[in-house]
Amino acid sequence: MKPLTDFRTDTVTRPTAEMLAAMQAATQGDDSRDGDPTVIKLEALAAARTGKEAGLYMPSGTMTNLVAVLAHTSRAGEVLLERGAHMLNTELGGLAAVAGVFYKAIPGSRGAMDEAALREAVRPMTRNNFGTALICMENTHNGAGGAVLPLAHMQMVYELARRHGIPVHTDGARLFNAAVALGVSAAEIARHTDSVSFCVSKGLSAPIGSVLCGSRDFIERARPFRRMVGGNMRQAGSIAAAGIVALETMVDRLKDDHATARRLAAGLHGVNATLVNQAEVETNIVRVSVRASGRNATQWAEEFAQRGIAVSPADSASLRFVTHRHISNNDVDAAVSACTEIWRKR
Ligand SMILES: Cc1ncc(COP(=O)(O)O)c(C=O)c1O
Structure with a gap:
């Protein structure tokens, strides 16, 4: 797998x-x-x-x-x-x-x-x-x-x-x-x-x-x-x-993690504007609100896991994505595609 x-x-x-x-x-x-x-x-x-x-x-x-x-x-x-x-x-x-x-x-x-x-x-x-x-x-x-x-x-x-x-x-x-x-x-x-x-x-x-x-x-x-x-x-x-x-x-490259976080936030915002407040993404953490989807964060995390993406529920209605050295633009784009599918399935 x-x-x-x-x-x-x-x-x-x-x-x-x-x-x-x-x-x-x-x-x-x-x-x-x-x-x-x-x-x-x-x-x-x-x-x-x-x-x-x-x-x-x-x-x-x-x-x-x-x-x-x-x-x-x-x-x-x-x-x-x-x-x-x-x-x-x-x-x-x-x-x-x-x-x-x-x-x-x-x-x-x-x-x-x-x-x-x-x-x-x-x-x-x-x-x-x-x-x-x-x-x-x-x-x-x-x-x-x-x-x-x-x-x-x-x-x-x-x-x-x-x-x-x-x-x-x-x-x-x-x-x-x-x-x-x-x-x-x-x-x-x-x-x-x-x-x-x-x-x-x-x-x-x-x-x-x-x-x-x-x-x-x-x-x-x-x-x-x-x-x-x-x-x-x-x-x-x-x-x-x-x-x-x-x-x-390793300090200077943290800007790359911030850039992948912004890319992720923009992509998820494109799936549905309620998911992310892009203005709040300042560093390498992206909070995603799944409240408007009618499903809770654990269900969303399971859906992502089925698509090869591990993400943590931050609370019952939001997920936390963290970007880092092993997360590429392709990984971000795959997460956005997975989110599109999950959002459509709701
Ligand atoms: C803000 C903050 N403080 C402290 C810690 C604790 O660090 P450690 O996991 O090394 O105990 C963390 C870990 O995620 C953290 O995010």
């Missing part, structure tokens, strides 16, 4: 030949015990790219977010995040269950928190209240279909937080998609946050890993928490090597 064309996520991207060669040639130090030169090089590169002083390599974006919360809050207080945030909806309650903090979901639009609601939610520490310990942003915003947070919004949030002495963390799992879409450096985005984490394992094609970046002091506070949650690795140089190649060679 023909392998599925996989639009479910960009984490399915496989390492490049250059990555595999770098992995084989990598140093084999024990990162947990003495430090490993390749991991140290990746962390320094990540810090330089985000304009921060230091970086800390971990196996996943879920872990870098969790460790960031632990290091910023020391397990007390309330965390404010946009209500569709990945940290709130998809990381299985780690904020509360592991980091021991409360959280408040702030209403937002396209992943950006409503300013008035955020101002109202910020609370000082009082006799009977821990107060706001951390504000988090997400850029690009997965739940909002890969939306890019405007820099002015990030600046507003950061200034507000600083006035209240509250730290800010940004979940930048797809930070480089945001940078490419905005035409700025990742550091230009990360100026508006104390810490930022990004994944090398998504569109950047490395097999494993995420880096948390921030001040040297913050990263030293984060280290024991990384160990606490089981994130200390041993001969991690062999995977960090792929992360270095990812940062050095």
